[in-house]
Amino acid sequence: MEEVKLINDDGLRLDGRAFNEMRPIRITTGVVDNADGSAYIEWGANKIVVAVYVREAYPKHAQNIDKAIVKARYNMAGFSVEERKRPGPDRRTMEISKLISEALESAIMVERLPRAEIDVYIEVLEADAGTRIASLTAASVAVADAGIPMKDLPVGCTAGKANGKVVLDLSKDEDNYGDADIPMAILPKSGKIILLQLDGDVSEQELEEAMEMMLGAMKNISRIQREALMNRYMIEDGE
Ligand code: CDP
Numbered sequence: 391m392e393e394v395k396l397i398n399d400d401g402l403r404l405d406g407r408a409f410n411e412m413r414p415i416r417i418t419t420g421v422v423d424n425a426d427g428s429a430y431i432e433w434g435a436n437k438i439v440v441a442v443y444v445r446e447a448y449p450k451h452a453q454n455i456d457k458a459i460v461k462a463r464y465n466m467a468g469f470s471v472e473e474r475k476r477p478g479p480d481r482r483t484m485e486i487s488k489l490i491s492e493a494l495e496s497a498i499m500v501e502r503l504p505r506a507e508i509d510v511y512i513e514v515l516e517a518d519a520g521t522r523i524a525s526l527t528a529a530s531v532a533v534a535d536a537g538i539p540m541k542d543l544p545v546g547c548t549a550g551k552a553n554g555k556v557v558l559d560l561s562k563d564e565d566n567y568g569d570a571d572i573p574m575a576i577l578p579k580s581g582k583i584i585l586l587q588l589d590g591d592v593s594e595q596e597l598e599e600a601m602e603m604m605l606g607a608m609k610n611i612s613r614i615q616r617e618a619l620m621n622r623y624m625i626e627d628g629e
Pocket of ligand 1: 472519520521562
């Protein structure tokens, strides 16, 4: 297959970004009134809503008497992608739901909520590559917004390789026609990696370069997450 040109002669990507430049990210909380916690993220052209509900697990025999069960459900709206997505769970959707459930569970103090179930509904309204990471990043904020005790606020980023060059935060074209896609998420306080996938071919050195770039970007994304929570809960000074 002929290589698709994803980086121009000035070293810029199709959307004009430099190799280490992120798409803009905006997060708001408290967007779903009937949820215990919620968040909305725009990450480039991705648009995702997350609503979190905490309840006693049901039926009773499904309860864990030692800890809460964390169930994330990632769903793409039929209109979220160019070719209408068939409704309902498929393999990819189930895999992403599981990854996000496990990543969130590593940050939630599940032992503080025995017998509970934490339902995290993720609705992708528009998808433009990197939705699993954008979903997890927003889900962390929604879980915190629900007042659920957490050790840390999971944060993620994606990097990859396009036309042989390591690039940060893959666009849809780079995801489709690039050489590799590497989503990653961490617990920022401890630096523990809670999600890392690699689809494609990279050398050890390229992987290191990609991880270094993502870790740098995640510092900013963490700040955006914390600001979203503060904006909701800070009482403004003034008259
Ligand atoms: O979204 P993410 O990068 O985490 O997952 P992916 O499986 O690598 O998918 C990359 C992108 O392909 C998605 O973000 C969507 O934009 C697109 N996609 C699609 O158009 N139709 C699907 N059924 C699944 C994904």
